[in-house]
Amino acid sequence: LSFLKQPLQDISISRSNERAKNWGVPVPGDNSQRMYVWLDALNIYQSGVGFGLDEEQYKKWWPADVHVIGKGIIRFHAVYWPAFLLSAGLPLPKTLFIHGYITADGQKMSKSLGNVVDPFKLVEKYGTDAVRYFFLREIPSTEDGDFSYEKFEIRYNADLAGGLGNLVARVLSLAHDKASKEFSNQEFQNLIEKRGAEVRQALDEFQFSVALDKIWEIIHFCDRYIEEKRPWEESPSQKEIIGDLLLALSHIAELLQPFLPETAEKIATQLKQGRGDPLFPRISP
Numbered sequence: 001l002s003f004l005k006q007p008l009q010d011i012s013i014s015r016s017n018e019r020a021k022n023w024g025v026p027v028p029g030d031n032s033q034r035m036y037v038w039l040d041a042l043n044i045y046q047s048g049v050g051f052g053l054d055e056e057q058y059k060k061w062w063p064a065d066v067h068v069i070g071k072g073i074i075r076f077h078a079v080y081w082p083a084f085l086l087s088a089g090l091p092l093p094k095t096l097f098i099h100g101y102i103t104a105d106g107q108k109m110s111k112s113l114g115n116v117v118d119p120f121k122l123v124e125k126y127g128t129d130a131v132r133y134f135f136l137r138e139i140p141s142t143e144d145g146d147f148s149y150e151k152f153e154i155r156y157n158a159d160l161a162g163g164l165g166n167l168v169a170r171v172l173s174l175a176h177d178k179a180s181k182e183f184s185n186q187e188f189q190n191l192i193e194k195r196g197a198e199v200r201q202a203l204d205e206f207q208f209s210v211a212l213d214k215i216w217e218i219i220h221f222c223d224r225y226i227e228e229k230r231p232w233e234e235s236p237s238q239k240e241i242i243g244d245l246l247l248a249l250s251h252i253a254e255l256l257q258p259f260l261p262e263t264a265e266k267i268a269t270q271l272k273q274g275r276g277d278p279l280f281p282r283i284s285p
Helices: 037-047 055-061 071-088 119-126 128-138 149-174 186-204 208-229 238-256 261-273
Strands: 014-016 030-035 067-070 096-099 102-104 145-147
Touching: 030 037, 037 071, 067 071, 071 096, 119 128, 119 149, 128 145, 128 149, 128 208, 128 261, 145 149, 149 208, 149 238, 149 261, 186 208, 186 238, 208 238, 238 261
Parallel strands: 067 096, 102 145
Antiparallel strands: 014 030
């Protein structure tokens, strides 16, 4: 914002070969110049969806609903890119979502320190959804955050293995019928509706950790509900209690879809089949 308060000057979209060190796309008609690298790079947002190549596809996907970028390149996306588009008479992206950086054990990741975390190895060991969950839940969307294997495994065991996975297994072990179509317990219904609305609002505001926190409030409510109602004991309301829990699981799966798509699908499948393998086997120390 302070940069925008300065008098903004025109920006050249080319550089001399000497300044560009002969790197980049030559300017048509002037071999002494190279295209400014950010003009070329930013335009890939458009050319990648058909700009100048497929007008129908371009109009379908552009302008972008949201550009997701790191905080180190704000100026290029919030000043130069809009300037290029406005100058060319083209529509601007609708939203910029700018995230922070990830450190490892409190330190900036670097090859020299040898603390770079390989995301592919993480996924191979723990699964895609578990990795998604940690970063979306542990690190606020617009702030810096820290990763460590200890933090990861604590969050995994507490929230995924002991929380979501345990709840699904407990409810399915009690189930004899399919989920009810409506809640018999008004408190349950009110909670699902309220938390569902809060999750959708948080998504609109890119507050992913807040959205997941709201979903886990439903999971914690279900755990308390089981302990209070004791559905493993025969009673006149046993069927309704289990039906409410099964319906709650279907809502949880739906709310988890944007965050943990594979897990959401597994829950939906297990609800249909009435059984399934553990979603998140506990990690042993």
